[in-house]
Amino acid sequence: MFIIEITSVNIAYSKGVVSGVNVNFFATHEHQTINLNGYIPLTFEEYTPIANDIVGLQQKVREKVVAGLTETEVE
Numbered sequence: 169m170f171i172i173e174i175t176s177v178n179i180a181y182s183k184g185v186v187s188g189v190n191v192n193f194f195a196t197h198e199h200q201t202i203n204l205n206g207y208i209p210l211t212f213e214e215y216t217p218i219a220n221d222i223v224g225l226q227q228k229v230r231e232k233v234v235a236g237l238t239e240t241e242v243e
Contacts, residue, residue, distance in 0.1 A: 170195045170204070172226045177219075180209065189215040193229045208232045 176192045188211050195204040208229050218224030 169198050170202075170230070171198060172229055174222060174225050174229070175205075177215075177225075178207075186212055188212055191215075191225055191229055193226075195229075195233070204233065 172193055172195045174191060174193055178190045178192065179186055180188045180190055188209050190207040190209050192207045193205065196202070210228065214228065218228060
Protein backbone atom coordinates (compact mmCIF):
# COMPACT_ATOMS: atom_id res chain seq x y z
CA MET A 169 0.00 0.00 0.00
CA PHE A 170 1.20 3.51 -0.82
CA ILE A 171 0.91 6.47 1.50
CA ILE A 172 0.21 9.62 -0.53
CA GLU A 173 0.97 13.09 0.79
CA ILE A 174 -0.29 16.17 -1.04
CA THR A 175 2.60 18.65 -0.90
CA SER A 176 1.04 21.59 -2.76
CA VAL A 177 -1.63 22.65 -5.20
CA ASN A 178 -0.76 25.11 -7.95
CA ILE A 179 -3.14 26.90 -10.27
CA ALA A 180 -2.07 26.52 -13.92
CA TYR A 181 -2.60 29.43 -16.30
CA SER A 182 -2.63 29.67 -20.05
CA LYS A 183 -2.59 33.18 -21.53
CA GLY A 184 -3.75 34.65 -18.22
CA VAL A 185 -6.73 32.30 -17.85
CA VAL A 186 -6.97 29.42 -15.36
CA SER A 187 -6.40 26.25 -17.37
CA GLY A 188 -6.28 23.70 -14.56
CA VAL A 189 -4.66 22.72 -11.31
CA ASN A 190 -1.44 20.81 -10.66
CA VAL A 191 -1.58 18.67 -7.52
CA ASN A 192 1.96 17.95 -6.30
CA PHE A 193 2.44 14.79 -4.29
CA PHE A 194 4.90 12.45 -2.65
CA ALA A 195 4.09 8.77 -2.24
CA THR A 196 5.96 6.03 -0.46
CA HIS A 197 5.33 2.32 -0.06
CA GLU A 198 4.39 1.40 3.49
CA HIS A 199 7.73 -0.46 3.80
CA GLN A 200 9.55 2.51 2.24
CA THR A 201 10.95 0.41 -0.59
CA ILE A 202 9.38 2.52 -3.36
CA ASN A 203 9.03 6.31 -3.62
CA LEU A 204 7.09 8.35 -6.16
CA ASN A 205 6.73 12.09 -6.56
CA GLY A 206 5.47 14.51 -9.13
CA TYR A 207 2.30 16.31 -9.99
CA ILE A 208 -1.06 15.33 -11.39
CA PRO A 209 -2.76 17.85 -13.66
CA LEU A 210 -6.48 18.21 -13.02
CA THR A 211 -9.06 20.24 -14.85
CA PHE A 212 -10.70 22.96 -12.81
CA GLU A 213 -13.91 20.89 -12.97
CA GLU A 214 -12.12 17.84 -11.49
CA TYR A 215 -10.49 19.91 -8.77
CA THR A 216 -13.39 22.08 -7.57
CA PRO A 217 -15.46 19.35 -5.79
CA ILE A 218 -12.41 18.05 -3.88
CA ALA A 219 -10.55 21.33 -3.34
CA ASN A 220 -10.97 21.28 0.44
CA ASP A 221 -10.85 17.50 0.83
CA ILE A 222 -7.34 16.10 1.37
CA VAL A 223 -8.61 12.51 1.27
CA GLY A 224 -10.43 13.26 -2.00
CA LEU A 225 -7.26 14.76 -3.48
CA GLN A 226 -5.25 11.73 -2.34
CA GLN A 227 -7.79 9.39 -3.95
CA LYS A 228 -7.73 11.35 -7.22
CA VAL A 229 -3.91 11.27 -7.26
CA ARG A 230 -3.98 7.52 -6.55
CA GLU A 231 -6.44 6.95 -9.45
CA LYS A 232 -4.34 8.98 -11.88
CA VAL A 233 -1.05 7.35 -10.82
CA VAL A 234 -2.50 3.84 -11.12
CA ALA A 235 -3.96 4.73 -14.52
CA GLY A 236 -0.57 6.03 -15.64
CA LEU A 237 1.20 2.91 -14.44
CA THR A 238 -1.30 0.58 -16.10
CA GLU A 239 -1.71 2.81 -19.17
CA THR A 240 -5.47 3.20 -18.88
CA GLU A 241 -7.48 6.39 -19.06
CA VAL A 242 -9.28 7.79 -16.02
CA GLU A 243 -11.97 10.37 -16.63
